[in-house]
Amino acid sequence: MATLLELTQVSIEFKTPKGTFKALDNVNLKIAEGEFVSLIGHSGCGKSTVLNIVAGLLHATTGGVVLDGREVNEPGPERAVVFQNHSLLPWLTAYQNVELAVKEVARGKKSRAEMKAWIEHNLELVHMSHAMHKRPSEISGGMKQRVGIARALAMEPKVLLMDEPFGALDALTRAHLQDSLMEIQRDLNNTVIMITHDVDEAVLLSDRIVMMTNGPSATVGEILDIDLPRPRNRLQLADDAHYNHLRHEVLRFLYEKQRKVDDFPAAGGGAKSATTVAEPVDAQPNVVDIKSHELKNREVA
Amino acid sequence: MVISTTSSRFAQMRELKLGTIASNLLRDLGLPLLGIAIFLLVWQGAASQVHTSLGQFPGPAQVLVQAKGLYAEYREDQEREAAFYVRQNKRNADRLAEDPKFVADAIRPYTGKPTFFKQIGTSLKTVFTGFLLASLIAIPVGIAIGLSGNLYSAINPLIQLFKPISPLAWLPLVTIVVSALYATEDGGVPKSYITSSITVMMCSLWPTLLNTAVGVTSVSSDLVNVSRVLRLNWLRHVRSIVLPASVPMIFTGLRLSLSTAWMVLIAAEMLAQNPGLGKFVWDEFQNGSSDSLGRIMVAVLTIGFIGYVLDRCMLQCQRWVSWDKQAVQR
Numbered sequence: 146m147a148t149l150l151e152l153t154q155v156s157i158e159f160k161t162p163k164g165t166f167k168a169l170d171n172v173n174l175k176i177a178e179g180e181f182v183s184l185i186g187h188s189g190c191g192k193s194t195v196l197n198i199v200a201g202l203l204h205a206t207t208g209g210v211v212l213d214g215r216e217v218n219e220p221g222p223e224r225a226v227v228f229q230n231h232s233l234l235p236w237l238t239a240y241q242n243v244e245l246a247v248k249e250v251a252r253g254k255k256s257r258a259e260m261k262a263w264i265e266h267n268l269e270l271v272h273m274s275h276a277m278h279k280r281p282s283e284i285s286g287g288m289k290q291r292v293g294i295a296r297a298l299a300m301e302p303k304v305l306l307m308d309e310p311f312g313a314l315d316a317l318t319r320a321h322l323q324d325s326l327m328e329i330q331r332d333l334n335n336t337v338i339m340i341t342h343d344v345d346e347a348v349l350l351s352d353r354i355v356m357m358t359n360g361p362s363a364t365v366g367e368i369l370d371i372d373l374p375r376p377r378n379r380l381q382l383a384d385d386a387h388y389n390h391l392r393h394e395v396l397r398f399l400y401e402k403q404r405k406v407d408d409f410p411a412a413g414g415g416a417k418s419a420t421t422v423a424e425p426v427d428a429q430p431n432v433v434d435i436k437s438h439e440l441k442n443r444e445v446a
Numbered sequence: 447m448v449i450s451t452t453s454s455r456f457a458q459m460r461e462l463k464l465g466t467i468a469s470n471l472l473r474d475l476g477l478p479l480l481g482i483a484i485f486l487l488v489w490q491g492a493a494s495q496v497h498t499s500l501g502q503f504p505g506p507a508q509v510l511v512q513a514k515g516l517y518a519e520y521r522e523d524q525e526r527e528a529a530f531y532v533r534q535n536k537r538n539a540d541r542l543a544e545d546p547k548f549v550a551d552a553i554r555p556y557t558g559k560p561t562f563f564k565q566i567g568t569s570l571k572t573v574f575t576g577f578l579l580a581s582l583i584a585i586p587v588g589i590a591i592g593l594s595g596n597l598y599s600a601i602n603p604l605i606q607l608f609k610p611i612s613p614l615a616w617l618p619l620v621t622i623v624v625s626a627l628y629a630t631e632d633g634g635v636p637k638s639y640i641t642s643s644i645t646v647m648m649c650s651l652w653p654t655l656l657n658t659a660v661g662v663t664s665v666s667s668d669l670v671n672v673s674r675v676l677r678l679n680w681l682r683h684v685r686s687i688v689l690p691a692s693v694p695m696i697f698t699g700l701r702l703s704l705s706t707a708w709m710v711l712i713a714a715e716m717l718a719q720n721p722g723l724g725k726f727v728w729d730e731f732q733n734g735s736s737d738s739l740g741r742i743m744v745a746v747l748t749i750g751f752i753g754y755v756l757d758r759c760m761l762q763c764q765r766w767v768s769w770d771k772q773a774v775q776r
């Protein structure tokens with residue numbers, strides 16, 4: 146498959162009162178058309194920064210991003226962003242929020258009637274037709290996030306960028322939205338970069354998982370191919386050995402190789418359970434399948 | 447046993463509910479009335495102790511008498527005005543009956559001494575003119591300095607310098623400048639009206655200006671990012687993101703501005719001799735009849751009441767236009 150998006154030797158430094166802070170160092174990544182890539186890593190490592198550089202909202206200090214043969218240097222609708230906290234305009238209804246984007250992107254390309262149909266179609270995709278004339282304050286968090294996704298999809302982006310789109314939602318709502326997203330992805334086959342903290346989410350949705358090292362000077366640590374067949378079903382996968390192996394690979398990267406020392410102090414009651422997550426794996430790699438359930442429980446908690 | 451406890455629980459709950467209704471009624475109606483009653487008593491008591499050159503300070507009862515007097519004057523004036531026009535029309539009709547070729551004289555307007563209610567009307571007109579001018583300047587400038595940090599740095603010292611200036615300081619300057627620039631012919635807008643409006647504008651500008659600027663600078667960066675991703679041009683960015691996002695703050699500012707405007711107006715009218723409530727108070731003060739103190743008290747209470755009504759109206763507007771219901775304070 147042809148490479149659609151390429152990050153080459155991207156580094157970024159922030160000016161802070163205490164001097165410059167190098168958040169990213171030499172990030173290289175190639176993403177093919179139609180690929181769904183997850184970005185995972187500990188909090189504060191620089192995931193949002195990578196996404197914002199691709200979006201054009203931040204500028205890399207060195208290196209650059211090329212999309213479809215053209216260098217990215219400003220934000221634009223061909224790189225639509227789904228923000229973590231929905232970012233809907235609170236004074237507009239769901240429909241009007243999508244309309245704002247469609248009017249801007251399809252100006253002069255679609256007739257008024259076509260625009261209306263297109264807005265409604267996108268709200269339909271995310272199952273929001275029933276509440277499209279409600280304002281953000283009148284709908285639930287999950288619904289707001291659906292509208293945010295509809296708005297981004299309606300821009301017909303070359304790459305869809307999602308910064309922890311489901312991070313603020315409860316587990317059940319999140320599962321619903323993940324299923325919706327897989328459905329949409331099956332139909333539209335968008336190129337997607339999604340940031341997540343949730344290992345299950347990453348494995349379930351992605352074609353590849355990009356695991357980032359801890360900052361400062363964070364970079365791509367490992368890339369894991371998720372070669373599970375689609376369509377994927379979360380219930381069937383729960384007992385799938387390969388799925389659990391992949392999950393475990395991600396967990397091992399996060400909690401063993403990139404363990405955040407300050408998160409798990411050596412002594413103390415609360416820290417003990419956290420350290421035991423990694424230890425048995427270390428000692429006996431072949432008990433992974435048994436332990437994975439335990440790991441999963443901890444992940445939820 | 448169980449039934450008896452539950453039924454007693456219900457009884458308890460009902461009692462509780464009745465109790466809360468009663469206590470709410472007491473708080474929302476009883477206490478304000480009590481407050482007003484105590485105020486009137488204290489006023490009456492204090493007034494009887496104050497002896498002035500114009501006689502005893504008026505208590506509530508005398509003020510009520512004066513209020514009725516002012517109303518009677520107004521009715522009388524209205525009747526006189528109606529009679530004046532009837533007379534003119536009759537005269538024209540008579541002449542027309544005598545001589546069919548007669549071209550009727552233009553009806554002359556009635557020019558009586560302005561009554562208290564006419565003066566209220568003048569005051570309201572003046573305050574709205576000043577307030578409107580202030581808003582027309584403050585909102586665009588507020589948006590501009592909210593959007594541009596450099597502009598803000600440039601203008602902020604000026605704002606801080608001009609904000610605390612009292613209307614009394616502006617008025618002489620404004621009067622002289624208006625006199626120089628605006629030669630009033632008969633029938634034009636009176637100078638005193640322009641002077642008062644401009645003074646009101648200069649003093650009521652600042653709350654709207656500052657609140658608009660704060661509203662614009664505090665537009666959430668996420669919404670700004672949405673605008674950037676959509677590549678909204680400057681005008682559309684202001685119109686569809688910045689302006690609606692700062693509407694709650696703009697209205698908070700407008701509300702403050704209107705109450706400032708109303709406060710400033712009375713002083714401006716006194717000095718500029720604009721025929722509104724301020725001039726009424728001033729004239730009564732100069733007049734110094736035994737009724738004057740009572741009539742001034744009527745004006746003072748009217749000023750307070752109108753100020754209150756204006757504020758409530760602004761609050762209602764704010765409720766209508768604000769998407770952020772929490773930003774609307776009491």
Ligand SMILES: Nc1ncnc2c1ncn2[C@@H]1O[C@H](COP(=O)(O)OP(=O)(O)OP(=O)(O)O)[C@@H](O)[C@H]1O
Binds near residue numbers: 195
């Ligand atoms: N504008 C900025 N100025 C200074 N430092 C910044 C700025 N933006 C981000 N950083 C720093 O860069 C690092 C990466 O931040 P980033 O927001 O990308 O992390 P993240 O991986 O998205 O974290 P999270 O998972 O908590 O969202 C952090 O240490 C952060 O403090």
Ligand SMILES: [Mg+2]
Binds near residue numbers: 308
């Ligand atoms: Mg982030």
